[in-house]
Amino acid sequence: MLKGKHLIEPGDLTIEELEAIFTLADAIIQDPKKYSDTCKGHLLATLFYEPSTRTRFSFEAAMLRLGGEIIGFSEPNSSSVSKGESIGDTIRTIGCYADIAVMRHPKEGAPKLASKHATIPVINAGDGGHQHPTQTLTDLLTIRSYRKSISNNVIGLCGDLKFGRTVHSLVKALSRYEHMKFVFIAPPELEIPPYIIEELGDHPYDRTSSLEDAMPELDILYMTRIQKERFFNEEDYLRLKGYYILDQKKLEHAKEDMIIMHPLPRVDEIHTEVDQDPRAIYFNQAKYGMYVRMALIVKLLGLGGDLHA
Amino acid sequence: MLKINGIKRGIVIDHIKAGLGYKIYKELKLDQANYTTALIKNVCSNKLGKKDLIKIDNVIDFDLNILGLIDPGLTITIIEDEKVVDKIKLSVPEQVEGILTCKNPRCVSTIEHIDNILFTLVDPEKKEYKCEFCDTRTSL
Numbered sequence: 001m002l003k004g005k006h007l008i009e010p011g012d013l014t015i016e017e018l019e020a021i022f023t024l025a026d027a028i029i030q031d032p033k034k035y036s037d038t039c040k041g042h043l044l045a046t047l048f049y050e051p052s053t054r055t056r057f058s059f060e061a062a063m064l065r066l067g068g069e070i071i072g073f074s075e076p077n078s079s080s081v082s083k084g085e086s087i088g089d090t091i092r093t094i095g096c097y098a099d100i101a102v103m104r105h106p107k108e109g110a111p112k113l114a115s116k117h118a119t120i121p122v123i124n125a126g127d128g129g130h131q132h133p134t135q136t137l138t139d140l141l142t143i144r145s146y147r148k149s150i151s152n153n154v155i156g157l158c159g160d161l162k163f164g165r166t167v168h169s170l171v172k173a174l175s176r177y178e179h180m181k182f183v184f185i186a187p188p189e190l191e192i193p194p195y196i197i198e199e200l201g202d203h204p205y206d207r208t209s210s211l212e213d214a215m216p217e218l219d220i221l222y223m224t225r226i227q228k229e230r231f232f233n234e235e236d237y238l239r240l241k242g243y244y245i246l247d248q249k250k251l252e253h254a255k256e257d258m259i260i261m262h263p264l265p266r267v268d269e270i271h272t273e274v275d276q277d278p279r280a281i282y283f284n285q286a287k288y289g290m291y292v293r294m295a296l297i298v299k300l301l302g303l304g305g306d307l308h309a
Numbered sequence: 310m311l312k313i314n315g316i317k318r319g320i321v322i323d324h325i326k327a328g329l330g331y332k333i334y335k336e337l338k339l340d341q342a343n344y345t346t347a348l349i350k351n352v353c354s355n356k357l358g359k360k361d362l363i364k365i366d367n368v369i370d371f372d373l374n375i376l377g378l379i380d381p382g383l384t385i386t387i388i389e390d391e392k393v394v395d396k397i398k399l400s401v402p403e404q405v406e407g408i409l410t411c412k413n414p415r416c417v418s419t420i421e422h423i424d425n426i427l428f429t430l431v432d433p434e435k436k437e438y439k440c441e442f443c444d445t446r447t448s449l
Contacts, residue, residue: 087421107417109442128415130443195431195444 003302006115006122009131010173017299018173022141024295025288032065035294038303039068045098046072047090047114048125049105054264055125055134058286059102062293071098088117095119100301103127121300129163129227135263136169137296138289143220145288146259146281151178156214158185158244159224159269161192166263167224172199181205183214187243189236190226211244215253221246223262223269223282247271254279261285316345321386322363322376327351329380330361336379337371339363357382374402378409378436378449401433409438413445 002017013021028035044063048056051074060070087105091114094101101118103111104125111124126132144150155174157167161184171192174180182205184192191207208214215221226241245268246260262270262282274280325333330348339346345366354360368387376383377399387395407425411418418426418440428438428447437446 087417105417106415107420108413108415108445109417109440110421112442113417113421113423127417128443130415195439195446198431 002299004121005300006111006118007133007296007300008112008115008122008124010133010136010169012133015176018137018140021137021292021295021299022144024298025141025291026145028294029291035066035298037067038298039063039066039301042068042100042301042303043098044068044070044072044297045094045101046070046074046125047094047101047103047105048072048074049076049103049107049110051075052104052126054286055104056102058290059123059125059134059293059297062290062297065290066294066297068297072102087114090114091118091122100297123296123300126165128165129168130165131169131172132165132263133169133173134293134296135166135289136173137292138285139166139170139222139261139263140173141292142261142281142285142288143259147219150174151180153179153219154181154183154217155220155222156183156185156211156218157192157222157224158211158214158246160190160226160240161186161224162190163227164224167192167222168196170222171196175200175203181217183208183218185209185211185214185244187240189240211246212250212253215250216255218254218258221254221258221260223260223266225262225265225267225269242268244269245271246274248273248277251277251279315391316364316366316388317391319367319388320363320365320369321388322365323360323384323386324354324357325361325363325383326357326380327359327361330363333361333376333379333383334363336375337363337369339365342367372408373397373399374405375408377402378405381436401430401436403430404428405438409447409449411440411443411445412447413440413443416440416443416445418442 046056046059056074063070087110095118100121102123102125103114105127108128108130110127111122115122124131124133140150147153161167180203184207187209223246258279260280264286330350334348347364349362351359352362381399381401385397386393404427406427409428427441431437431439437448439446
């Protein structure tokens with residue numbers, strides 16, 4: 001069903017395909033050893049045109065835990081990109097060596113451009129401030145696991161909603177599920193772009209700059225970092241940095257069963273005292289990220305047969 | 310009154326919103342043509358108040374999408390043997406390729422040479438299109 005497909009944005013997968021990935025991820029979580037040789041003899045290329053420890057490690061760990069191997073670069077200066085090679089040429093060449101490729105790029109749409117030239121599945125591991133679909137798979141699997149259902153939730157998204165690709169992808173994905181409400185919590189300078197609002201369809205949504213006001217209604221609080229690397233102007237970054245800091249006091253008004261998510265890395269937008277709160281699940285979220293990437297790789301490679309159905 | 314002779318075989322682009330005639334004239338590269346052309350500006354029009362008009366004394370190929378993008382209200386008349394043989398009405402094209410450029414400085418098209426970026430109409434009123442790569446909205 002998924003063999004040979006690219007994952008460039010969450011909409012590339014149907015709800016059924018997402019469910020198949022989550023079901024496999026659940027099976028891997030239950031019995032990781034059973035899947036430790038699934039990708040034996042297969043090669044994952046990690047094409048990281050900008051630094052990312054977390055996502056790259058998550059993919060590498062996923063492939064290694066499936067028994068596969070890895071090649072790639074973690075910064076363009078160490079590859080032919082520094083010689084001016086085009087994205088199309090790079091992916092065509094990589095396709096001669098590897099079975100599947102993961103691309104992180106600072107320019108928006110770069111993985112989509114790669115997919116147009118690719119002979120192997122391409123996974124978007126983040127393109128500028130645009131999309132980050134595997135973070136979305138991570139988030140959906142986490143919500144599904146902790147809230148029992150992806151539907152029927154009120155989600156508050158807080159912080160950098162303008163450049164936050166994780167938010168863009170997640171909103172786009174969640175808008176496909178039933179009975180969702182979105183609360184966008186951001187300073188005016190970092191509000192959610194209009195094209196993302198258009199993705200909501202008939203789902204209700206609110207906009208506010210007050211985290212405190214939004215808190216009591218939320219089933220899920222999705223915190224994000226104000227990303228220094230997305231600003232052209234240092235002054236703007238410094239002014240907006242630290243706009244929202246989640247601490248225990250703010251959580252007094254939250255529901256007991258609310259979950260606090262964060263795509264990580266955290267800077268100072270969640271106080272470390274919150275880490276002990278049972279509602280804080282962001283580190284487990286990272287673990288779900290590795291499992292869901294394992295399931296995605298297996299599915300895109302078309303491996304496993306009945307064992308992973 | 311300005312008099313422009315009729316054409317035997319050619320194209321008349323009529324009902325151009327006043328002020329857009331020159332843009333279309335340039336876009337169709339008529340300023341470089343070696344056959345007779347006429348750009349007439351600010352013609353009185355019952356429908357538009359004022360309009361621009363282009364007469365081309367030749368049958369040329371051009372992309373209707375470009376004209377639809379600039380002014381979907383204009384009409385194109387094809388003339389053969391001094392008779393009207395076809396009239397074309399335009400609309401805002403749903404998709405355009407190779408005409409627009411993405412204005413997002415973060416778009417991959419700013420660093421890679423991409424010949425024909427596909428733009429899809431998202432707001433017919435504002436004639437806004439989204440880039441196939443970065444989804445950013447743009448217009449002509």
